[in-house]
Amino acid sequence: MILSDVTLREGDQMPGRNYSIEQKVTAGKKLDELGLAFIQPGFPITGEKDRTVIRRLASTTDAQIIALARAVEDDIEAAAVAEADVAEVFIPISDLQLEYSLQKPRNEVLRLAREAIDLATDHGLVPHLTLIDAFRTEPEHLSEVAIRFSDVGFVTLADTVGARTPISVRDLLSTLQEDVALSKIGVHFHDDMGVATANALAAHEVGVGKADVSVASLGERAGNSALEEVVTSGVVEHDVSFGVTKDKLIPTCRSVLDILEETDAAGSRKAILGSEVTEHESGIHTAAMLHEPSVFEPFNPHVFGGRRELLFGRGTGASGASTLLSRANIEPTEQRVGRFLELLTDKGPMNEEEALALARSSMEE
Ligand SMILES: CC(=O)SCCNC(=O)CCNC(=O)[C@H](O)C(C)(C)COP(=O)(O)OP(=O)(O)OC[C@H]1O[C@@H](n2cnc3c(N)ncnc32)[C@H](O)[C@@H]1OP(=O)(O)O
Numbered sequence: 001m002i003l004s005d006v007t008l009r010e011g012d013q014m015p016g017r018n019y020s021i022e023q024k025v026t027a028g029k030k031l032d033e034l035g036l037a038f039i040q041p042g043f044p045i046t047g048e049k050d051r052t053v054i055r056r057l058a059s060t061t062d063a064q065i066i067a068l069a070r071a072v073e074d075d076i077e078a079a080a081v082a083e084a085d086v087a088e089v090f091i092p093i094s095d096l097q098l099e100y101s102l103q104k105p106r107n108e109v110l111r112l113a114r115e116a117i118d119l120a121t122d123h124g125l126v127p128h129l130t131l132i133d134a135f136r137t138e139p140e141h142l143s144e145v146a147i148r149f150s151d152v153g154f155v156t157l158a159d160t161v162g163a164r165t166p167i168s169v170r171d172l173l174s175t176l177q178e179d180v181a182l183s184k185i186g187v188h189f190h191d192d193m194g195v196a197t198a199n200a201l202a203a204h205e206v207g208v209g210k211a212d213v214s215v216a217s218l219g220e221r222a223g224n225s226a227l228e229e230v231v232t233s234g235v236v237e238h239d240v241s242f243g244v245t246k247d248k249l250i251p252t253c254r255s256v257l258d259i260l261e262e263t264d265a266a267g268s269r270k271a272i273l274g275s276e277v278t279e280h281e282s283g284i285h286t287a288a289m290l291h292e293p294s295v296f297e298p299f300n301p302h303v304f305g306g307r308r309e310l311l312f313g314r315g316t317g318a319s320g321a322s323t324l325l326s327r328a329n330i331e332p333t334e335q336r337v338g339r340f341l342e343l344l345t346d347k348g349p350m351n352e353e354e355a356l357a358l359a360r361s362s363m364e365e
């Protein structure tokens with residue numbers, strides 16, 4: 001599975017946002033350093049801003065730059081003017097979407113999609129097709145569309161309202177697999193029920209070719225499958241990073257959030273990116289981790305460009321205190337351990353280096 005990053009288009013769509021050209025271009029170039037296959041920075045028909053962003057990125061990135069487009073001639077023309085590499089044509093596909101979003105029957109929408117895709121091809125753009133609300137659509141309709149549009153790069157199934165969980169994702173994709181090659185199918189999940197990352201991984205496990213992701217889940221409502229979670233879980237569970245350079249993951253995602261002024265999206269507690277999630281203070285944990293960190297962590301944060309911090313203070317126990325004293329070349333007598341624990345409680349929390357310095361300065365007599 002390869003990844004398409006939608007942070008810049010989905011994030012800019014969130015209420016109250018209006019990222020500048022410079023923010024989108026700078027963040028797009030940062031994302032490109034990760035080795036992503038695709039980056040979708042915008043929707044060119046929405047204005048000169050997104051057209052400029054796409055033009056500037058498409059001429060400089062290794063990633064293929066995707067322009068979002070409705071099945072509308074003007075949208076494809078805008079994608080061509082923006083000099084995108086790929087036109088991602090989206091169409092509603094569920095009964096609900098067809099009735100209330102477009103008020104057109106399915107066959108008419110498929111005809112519009114064909115015209116848009118042919119026009120994109122005529123302009124030298126690689127066409128992709130996204131089916132809006134695909135996960136609330138009868139599988140036979142999805143198979144029919146995937147077969148009819150087997151000439152496009154990817155047909156992406158969107159869980160537009162985040163209404164699915166890994167078991168139903170797997171079920172639908174397994175049904176489709178009887179008719180179409182999943183390697184040409186993409187997935188786009190929303191995180192309304194908190195399982196967008198798990199859904200992307202379930203899709204990978206059954207063999208889909210592409211997943212859309214965004215940094216810290218930035219995107220419409222609860223956002224999308226988180227780039228950093230999909231990559232980290234891929235490495236931990238399956239030993240695959242989906243083409244992403246692992247050791248740049250955490251710093252690059254944090255830097256993209258800084259550029260977009262979205263640092264609250266990661267905050268202190270978010271998986272992978274949160275500033276506190278690789279800090280450990282509980283005495284039972286730190287005592288073991290001083291010898292072997294993997295005892296209380298799922299992965300080494302350094303592998304993804306992050307860092308682990310062991311903290312010592314109120315939660316430290318005799319075992320951890322004793323190890324620290326030994327490391328500071330101080331014999332850990334019962335009396336010294338007791339005294340050191342009191343000092344840690346009083347002065348902590350502090351990191352290992354500070355704890356060793358405290359041990360040396362207070363115990364040497
Ligand atoms: C699922 C997603 O997230 S899709 C991305 C959503 N992003 C945005 O909406 C970005 C912000 N949107 C905008 O700036 C504007 O809505 C624009 C520029 C896209 C369109 O503006 P307008 O031309 O004024 O149209 P408006 O938004 O009122 O309505 C959308 C029109 O597109 C049509 N449309 C919607 N989706 C599609 C589609 N996939 N293919 C073809 N036509 C479509 C609608 O039927 C409607 O047509 P109508 O004008 O004949 O009624």
Ligand SMILES: O=C(O)CCC(=O)C(=O)O
Nearest residue numbers: 088090130132133158160
């Ligand atoms: O990336 C796309 O093609 C747009 C689809 C989308 O955002 C959605 O359905 O939620």
